[in-house]
Amino acid sequence: MAPSTTDVLLTDLHVSYVQKLGQNKDDLTYHLTSHLRLNAIYWGFTAVCILGRPDALDRDEMIAFVMSCWDEEAGAFGAHPDHDAHLLSTLSAIQILVMQDALDRLDVDRVVKFILSLQQPSGVFAGDKWGEVDTRFLYCAVNALSLLGRLDLLDKEKTVGYIERCRNYDGGFGNSIGAESHSAQVFVCVAALAILDRLDVVDVDTLAWWLSERQLPNGGLNGRPEKLEDVCYSFWVLSALSIINKVPWIDAEKLSSFILSAQDPESGGIADRPGDMVDVFHTLFGVAGLSILGYPGLVDLDPVYCMPANVIETRGLRKNWQALPRRQ
Amino acid sequence: MFWLIDRGGGGARLGAWRQRYGARPLRSAMHNVKRTRQTPEEREARKRKEQTKIEEFTSLSQTVLSKKKDGDWSQDAFNLTTRLLQVNPEFYTIWNYRREILINGTFAKSSPDEIKSVLTDELAMAMSALKAHPKVYWIWNHRRWCLENVPNVPGQESEPSHLGWKQSAWDRELFVVEKMLDTDPRNFHAWNYRRYVLARMPNAKPESAELAYTSRKIETNFSNFSAWHQRSKILTSLWAQGKLDEAKSREEEFELLRNAMYTDPNDQSVWMYHRWLVGTGGGKTILEREITAIQELLDEQPDSKWCMESIVHYKRLLVKSCADEVDVTSLLGECKELYKRLQELDPARRRRYQELAEEIDS
Ligand SMILES: [Zn+2]
Numbered sequence: 115m116a117p118s119t120t121d122v123l124l125t126d127l128h129v130s131y132v133q134k135l136g137q138n139k140d141d142l143t144y145h146l147t148s149h150l151r152l153n154a155i156y157w158g159f160t161a162v163c164i165l166g167r168p169d170a171l172d173r174d175e176m177i178a179f180v181m182s183c184w185d186e187e188a189g190a191f192g193a194h195p196d197h198d199a200h201l202l203s204t205l206s207a208i209q210i211l212v213m214q215d216a217l218d219r220l221d222v223d224r225v226v227k228f229i230l231s232l233q234q235p236s237g238v239f240a241g242d243k244w245g246e247v248d249t250r251f252l253y254c255a256v257n258a259l260s261l262l263g264r265l266d267l268l269d270k271e272k273t274v275g276y277i278e279r280c281r282n283y284d285g286g287f288g289n290s291i292g293a294e295s296h297s298a299q300v301f302v303c304v305a306a307l308a309i310l311d312r313l314d315v316v317d318v319d320t321l322a323w324w325l326s327e328r329q330l331p332n333g334g335l336n337g338r339p340e341k342l343e344d345v346c347y348s349f350w351v352l353s354a355l356s357i358i359n360k361v362p363w364i365d366a367e368k369l370s371s372f373i374l375s376a377q378d379p380e381s382g383g384i385a386d387r388p389g390d391m392v393d394v395f396h397t398l399f400g401v402a403g404l405s406i407l408g409y410p411g412l413v414d415l416d417p418v419y420c421m422p423a424n425v426i427e428t429r430g431l432r433k434n435w436q437a438l439p440r441r442q
Numbered sequence: 443m444f445w446l447i448d449r450g451g452g453g454a455r456l457g458a459w460r461q462r463y464g465a466r467p468l469r470s471a472m473h474n475v476k477r478t479r480q481t482p483e484e485r486e487a488r489k490r491k492e493q494t495k496i497e498e499f500t501s502l503s504q505t506v507l508s509k510k511k512d513g514d515w516s517q518d519a520f521n522l523t524t525r526l527l528q529v530n531p532e533f534y535t536i537w538n539y540r541r542e543i544l545i546n547g548t549f550a551k552s553s554p555d556e557i558k559s560v561l562t563d564e565l566a567m568a569m570s571a572l573k574a575h576p577k578v579y580w581i582w583n584h585r586r587w588c589l590e591n592v593p594n595v596p597g598q599e600s601e602p603s604h605l606g607w608k609q610s611a612w613d614r615e616l617f618v619v620e621k622m623l624d625t626d627p628r629n630f631h632a633w634n635y636r637r638y639v640l641a642r643m644p645n646a647k648p649e650s651a652e653l654a655y656t657s658r659k660i661e662t663n664f665s666n667f668s669a670w671h672q673r674s675k676i677l678t679s680l681w682a683q684g685k686l687d688e689a690k691s692r693e694e695e696f697e698l699l700r701n702a703m704y705t706d707p708n709d710q711s712v713w714m715y716h717r718w719l720v721g722t723g724g725g726k727t728i729l730e731r732e733i734t735a736i737q738e739l740l741d742e743q744p745d746s747k748w749c750m751e752s753i754v755h756y757k758r759l760l761v762k763s764c765a766d767e768v769d770v771t772s773l774l775g776e777c778k779e780l781y782k783r784l785q786e787l788d789p790a791r792r793r794r795y796q797e798l799a800e801e802i803d804s
Contacts, residue, residue: 339710365790391475
């Protein structure tokens with residue numbers, strides 16, 4: 115019996131789905147998501163790289179767009195031309211430029227100054243000058259500084275200290291001190307600690323237990339106890355598990371099937387769960403999850419940086435994470 | 443690199459917002475939207491319908507962004523940001539611009555009284571946005587900014603009433619966040635905001651009141667791990683300050699947990715909280731007593747994974763912490779037996795149980 119269409123990864127369809135994203139200008143959602151454009155390009159580009167098709171998107175056009183998002187006043191990137199600079203979009207811009215080997219286009223000194231200016235006395239980072247703080251922004255800063263080779267300028271003690279104070283008794287981490295553990299915040303904290311070579315802060319057995327309990331009977335993963343499954347948690351949970359070398363603590367086969375069942379077999383793309391509308395965010399995190407699970411034919415993903423592993427290796431930044439062996 | 447997007451809750455209110463502004467709520471545009479098949483004709487019709495909205499949105503965006511560039515801090519510009527944010531509450535640059543207008547335009551030429559009333563309107567505007575979009579970071583963020591900018595009452599510098607406006611604004615905020623948590627008791631934005639308000643409000647509420655709040659939340663629903671989590675933080679603080687008798691309070695928590703376990707032995711929240719509580723101290727007596735109590739539940743529910751998982755964890759804790767006072771060989775033998783059963787019962791996590799069992803042998 116032939117496998118049903120969603121038992122296998124529909125690589126070509128996903129690549130063409132990502133390619134078409136920039137051509138949806140007669141779609142209202144395209145315009146209503148302009149504040150996420152740079153992030154979306156990072157999601158789409160990383161997805162096609164992991165699918166083995168880095169040339170699917172035009173390099174010059176992409177770099178030109180990234181540079182058009184530069185906010186001259188702040189010295190960093192907004193998510194779209196004329197939008198304000200923010201750490202989230204700035205990290206996306208740097209990741210894209212690194213993947214395209216185009217960092218020479220960047221005023222590294224200025225952007226580093228912007229990033230460092232956002233660290234608070236507590237050690238956490240604000241996302242921009244308006245002051246919202248979150249361990250997400252701390253991760254953005256650490257990741258970006260590392261990619262730019264300027265980690266030596268960071269007060270590591272203070273940074274690690276903040277993460278340490280976000281750790282909960284369940285082994286997980288929240289978005290700020292006192293906050294409930296959440297898989298995505300676990301990812302940002304654990305990945306930042308990995309970059310800073312401070313994984314000793316993690317209580318590995320307790321955290322791996324909490325993470326493994328995110329898997330639900332249908333194979334999908336949730337973000338917190340007693341919540342519903344969602345494809346994007348395939349990445350948040352798996353990346354953290356692979357950084358602490360515990361991916362085998364969940365059922366890889368069931369999770370693979372869950373991710374595959376959330377594909378749109380007609381137009382490509384992956385949704386948050388089976389039967390829902392697809393989007394580029396879940397497409398990346400579905401593909402990223404499958405890569406960590408050793409799905410055949412995919413390119414290795416670095417779970418610390420969420421970028422292709424070879425890009426990170428070339429820069430000498432690879433940490434001691436472990437994914438499942440790639441199946442044939 | 444990414445947006446953390448949590449799901450669930452708040453969906454019911456979206457209809458009204460959509461009808462009013464004709465925009466698709468974005469956060470849910472990425473979550474929990476059913477895929478529907480459209481014929482080419484339907485797709486064309488939808489596109490034609492959307493065309494007008496696209497033109498309206500893009501031209502409004504361009505107008506507002508160019509006013510921002512020109513440093514236009516007029517009331518007219520402010521009103522346009524209201525319109526734009528109603529269509530797209532995630533447009534963070536526009537929230538930023540709105541604050542720039544308030545700071546440089548409005549506040550510069552207003553009395554403290556006027557500033558207070560502008561911020562009251564602003565909080566009301568953010569409230570209606572939050573009701574429709576309870577998980578948009580930028581709206582929560584804007585609320586914080588408003589709250590932090592409520593002025594002191596002028597002319598009463600040496601009086602306690604000096605902080606009057608601030609106090610009433612922050613008190614109201616606690617009420618607002620409770621409403622949000624009534625709608626979605628797991629909304630982590632709301633919980634984080636709640637902790638922020640509690641930590642910074644000018645007349646601080648006693649932590650015992652917060653403990654009572656978590657009791658109410660947990661009584662409504664034992665599965666509310668967010669409330670259990672909050673409770674663990676509050677108790678830790680109350681115990682450390684000596685405001686509660688630790689041993690007595692711990693016993694009350696065990697009692698509460700006992701009820702919850704028997705209500706639903708499969709609820710993770712309860713077991714995680716139990717693990718926290720056991721970890722706070724009490725030693726051999728409590729470990730042994732809890733093992734016995736859970737064993738009783740396991741005898742009634744012989745397939746309860748969480749009973750086994752907890753018993754095995756506590757038995758290993760016993761071995762680790764009081765090896766001289768317990769029968770190590772038989773306890774570890776029982777643990778290995780439990781790991782074997784857990785492997786059959788919970789195959790998804792088989793490897794974990796295997797590794798933990800091997801640890802005993804090595
Ligand atoms: Zn998701």
